[in-house]
Amino acid sequence: MLNNKTQAEYKTRHQKNIEITMRDGTILRHNMTRPDIDGKFPVLLERSPYNKEGGSENGVGSPEFFAARGYVVIIQDVRGRFASDGDFYPFKDDGNGPNKDGYDTVEWLAKQDWSTGKIGTIGGSYSGATQYRNAISNPPNVKAMFVRESSADYSEEWVYRGGAFELGFNLGWAHRVTLSNLNHLVTDEKHEETEKMLIDIENNLDDWHKKTPLFPTQYFNGLSDWYNDWLENPPPSDYWKEFDMSDHFGNIDIPIYHLGGWFDVFLNGTLKFYQGVSKNGKSDKTKQNQRLIVGPWVHGPTNINNRFAGEFDFGPDAALDFNELRLPWFDFWLKGKNNGIDETKKINFFVMGKNEWKQADEWPLKNTTYTKYYFNKKLNGEIKSLYSGTLSDKKEIENSQLSFTNNLNNPVPSLGGNTLSIPNGVFEHSSVDKQCITFSTNPLENELEVTGPVSAEIYVNSDQENADWIVRLCDIDQSGYSRLVCDGIFRSHATSGEIQKIKIDMWATSNMFLKGHRLRISVTSSCFPRFDRALNNGSEKSENNILCGGSNASYITLPIINN
Template sequence: MNVRLPRPAAALVTAVLAAAVAVPASSPALAVPDAAPAAATPTATQAAATSWTPRPEQYAKTVTTRDLAIRMDDGVILRGDLTRPATADGKPLATRLPVIVTITAYNKTLLSAGGGAVLSGADPAYLVKRGYAQLTVDARGTGSSQGQWVAFSAREGKDAGAIVEWAATRSWSNGKVGMTGASYMGISQLFAAARQPRGLKAIFPQVPAADVYRDVVASGGQIDVGFIPLWLGLVTATGVFPPAYGLQEPEAGFKMATDHLMGGLGFTLPLAVQALLGGDPAYDGPFYRERSPISVIDKVKVPTFLVGGEHDLFQRGTPLDFERLQRNGVPVKLILGPWDHLQGSSGAEVPKAGYGTLAELQLRWFDHYIKGRDGQLDKIAPLTYYEQGSGRWVKRDRWIASDLSARQYKLSGTSSVGGTSGRLVTGTPAAGTSIVPPVPVTGLCTRSANQWTAGVPSLLLKDFPCFTNNRFNDLGGLTFDTAPVSTPVRFQGPINARLYVSTPTGDGMLSVAVEDVAPDGSVSRITGGWQVVSHRTLDTTRSRYLDGKLIQPWHPFTKATQRKLASGQVAPVDVEVFPTGAVVQPGHRLRVAVQAFDVPHLLSPLTSLLGQLVPLTVHTGPSYPSSVTLPVRP
């Protein structure tokens, strides 16, 4: 049955695709801010990498059966759309086929009606026309499925595994299953794979999380008010549309609508309110561990192909997933590009990595691990990442490779608001005190504002100067610069900024950016990190060190470990600056910028907000060795 939506619903679909997680891969709006021109990508490397040739279509047509009922063990019915190759007369192919499963929270009917491409990034028809079936399922409590939505709960993870096993045992399935999808759908893949369901052979998650609290919900201990409300509202809004089967099954349709309403009242609204009021959801704990793929990833055993973004919501998490899977001996690949969440989800820029389109990579991966065809996967490096500052695509075997060493730059002297910079030095720093004022608009004119609203602003204002030049935003805080470098400073991985601070209220937030200052004065934001002063407790057993120096701090972010500074106390605060890959070219300067807000990204719980509206003091010098530590490659 084909579903036609009224004009208002179709308009919402367009907004959903722009505001949620992805848009069709062919969209011209997916220009990558700050990416080097195409000519900067080494063409010889690309040509060598793309010697694999995708096989042609086997079938010209597809046909979709909508709203199949998938009953869970507790009686809740989920709904899925099944797309298969079609015969010349439009009937489904009778042959049993391997199945590609995608589990979405964004209403499969609205998404397919509004843009043609679902949030898996690549058009599912590409695989279907080459001998696969595609099953797209609304998660419990979303879209056309019954139940109450409780995002990434253990119940939802159990559902994901059950969906895979259901797909593997249908009459139209040959028993072999793969999974695709971005963001929510990528995270669902990891939870499904951790259940080790029968039939699952390989997965292809784009921009998945690892640790949802630190990755996105409360980076540094403050609440994300850019993406999280948008996301919660999106899932709730797309769940109130009446299902297509409602006229034929009115009782089932009514139950679905009631379930979704109760889910919004019982999960979404209380969660948001409690977090903003400083309740339990403002702190890390069992709630977030249950919803973090890194908690179960050791149970993932199937080959996994990851796509991530250096300006993505899960910039921090996707590399952690890659590392853990690789450590466990799971066949895994990672392509990490200069992409925000929308761009990483769509996969439109994936060909620039040199291995073909996203659809071709998925075919290569699934043909190899599901159909037994040679995908020449040895020609794809375990890790391929975009190097900011050069435009190169770099191939490595590991995320933290043996050729990296820790290099420490110390903040030296005094900086002040308005553009007076201190220094970054590798030698002995000069003593100084610098005031970070509480300017509540800092962060607004920066790529961070685009990153933490999932990339929506760049769709509307793709040439907006704030996304490519941080110079104006830096005037609202402190800056510390090296002298123009004479040899390239090439770094890759996580970064730590240790700042010695004092504050009259004992609290506040440090927003730290690592930047590249060009000879003409333009400033490119490379990456950033955040840390609430009262959450500075460091767990050294879970932190990461290189050459004995801290490069990735781990803070508990619990109420029990939260402690304010005493009056007049100066203490070190380690700020986790999110991982990336970049080079500062000769003649450019490396900069560390420090501010007290990151708008519209983060906001303190309302109960602590007054404590954040005070100046912080950053101390430098031999007695207070504030510094930034980079994993540097020769």
């Protein structure tokens, strides 16, 4: 059912700028595409900040596609964006706070004479966030959701990660959101001047990545003050409590299909939401009717029908028709079609390396052995990195230490990975690996499948108070091509020289390391501009150490699948 092809049943018609009044009197506006005949139809709703005339769902033709198959499709501008009134503050009015814009919209749609009263929701990224936020308010007429690539906790899967600010993504995103919202933010007299300022900044965004301190970012003052609120409140600030939905999974009573990508910036949010509702949903029906699909994709709806992630080709099976994928889900829940989707395996996931789809009913998988691979000082020499050590399932007996210098003015660059606004996905990574301390296995004698959550526990110290620690796993083929699999970051705070044991969440992956390939771990202290840099009272350099072997053995834990 991953790549079915269906035929249109209806001609369609369109209506623009339909108004709905929220509970506080604010008017939101939407466009409607529907079958060109009278009658009642189920409704699909996207609530987006990206303009109801464009945006992600219009970008993949979903209004026309679903309307031609018997749905009314609504694309709404969220509060304070484009044609809708009010003030835009990300995520704030879409959940279970004083304003419940998603809830109010759904209940209005359910009462219209062209509606069957059965509402489904669509969209991804921010319009995935409006779905997840709406889910915790439990509007009674939402019968199903299909959420593409979104977050469960904005402090860990949108704005920060491991305590570091997601600079590359968020500065670019906030800038685009601000530039496209000037009609709401400034007077006509100020519009041209402000627009020119923002375009000049856009043309020099690389320079703005380098500016320190980040807070306050002056050009957002009075325009998008929420961006500086984010910077002023690094986690675990109480500011983020209303934007963390982890405590609300038990309120949710809606079947949800969750879609993620192994290289998506919100991958962990997708997995967390699927697991949370599957375990804690309000009813057994809801727990049993969560579905998950994860492909080798970067962020965005058009990338689901794309075999490439970054520069790497994952083969023809990687590309899926996004609309056809969603249609059976809504046909079952909104139209009552007995198409068997309720009896399918709960999880579809793409195994990179093998480049094939697999299915399961539990995440993490049942047949998983969590195996420690130790960072050993024994020289491997397979790459000319800062130091090329050995990665092994056996740890060295002797304690040892490997040292490197982190230079804030010459940081190790980011190259692809789970990000947005800057290049994402897979690129040949050797140029970056060479700037790191590395640990590699010998060529594998047999295939090794790694599917599930990945983490690293490492012993470290620094001569500075603040330090970032990035651990990256790559798949090295016989030609030496270094393909990123997953990575993670943790920002530590300690007195100079203090040894810390830290745990780095590297999120999750599914990858078959083929016979003859190597596993390579890279360790470094910057990944710029994807993440901001750990500053230390004007100090340009820090001397950082990773400890190996004996009582301070650092390691990565890999979910090995026993096929």
